[in-house]
Amino acid sequence: xxxxxxxxxxxxxxxxxxxxxxxxxxxxxxxxxxxxxxxxxxxxxxxxxxxxxxxxxxxxxxxxxxxxxxxxxxxxxxxxxxxxxxxxxxxxxxxxxxxxxxxxxxxxxxxxxxxxxxxxxxxxxxxxxx
Numbered sequence: 001x002x003x004x005x006x007x008x009x010x011x012x013x014x015x016x017x018x019x020x021x022x023x024x025x026x027x028x029x030x031x032x033x034x035x036x037x038x039x040x041x042x043x044x045x046x047x048x049x050x051x052x053x054x055x056x057x058x059x060x061x062x063x064x065x066x067x068x069x070x071x072x073x074x075x076x077x078x079x080x081x082x083x084x085x086x087x088x089x090x091x092x093x094x095x096x097x098x099x100x101x102x103x104x105x106x107x108x109x110x111x112x113x114x115x116x117x118x119x120x121x122x123x124x125x126x127x128x129x130x
Contacts, residue, residue: 009046013073028066028085033073039097043082044069072107092122 009026012018013034021041024030028046032038047066052059070088071077077089078097089095090107100114109118 009068019079025069029068029070031068031070033071033075033091035073036071036075036077038071038077039079039081041080042077044071044087045082045084048085075107094122 005026007026009029010024011029011031013032013036015035016032017037019038019040019042022038023043025045025047030044030046038044046069047064048062049064050056050058050062052064065085067086069083069085071083072089072091072093074091075089075093075095077083077095078099080098081095082100083089084100084102086103087101088104089101090105092107093105094110095101095116096110096112098114099112099116101111101116103115105111105116105118108122110120110122111117112119
């Protein structure tokens with residue numbers, strides 16, 4: 001955990017499961033909704049900074065920011081998925097293992113890939129290739 005500011009930026013709902021080796025970056029606000037599951041080795045980033053305090057010249061082009069990250073209610077984040085600063089998952093979202101979420105995604109969908117894209121609605125029958 002990045003807890004230089006303590007736990008003041010963390011809001012966790014009721015019945016949340018956070019698996020082993022999960023990185024919670026608390027430089028900005030992080031909200032995890034009720035009954036959501038964050039599987040093993042996920043990374044939830046609430047900020048980005050190329051090293052401004054160390055004088056890294058890239059900070060001129062990529063200034064530090066702390067925009068937060070939000071996981072809605074009843075979500076499931078698969079193992080090794082990464083949610084970047086500004087990511088917001090609507091309720092009942094599923095993020096596949098290893099996916100990269102970098103924006104606001106509506107609830108009720110299964111997302112996979114890098115960047116994460118909707119592959120089907122939650123509850124829709126999955127079509128399997130022969």
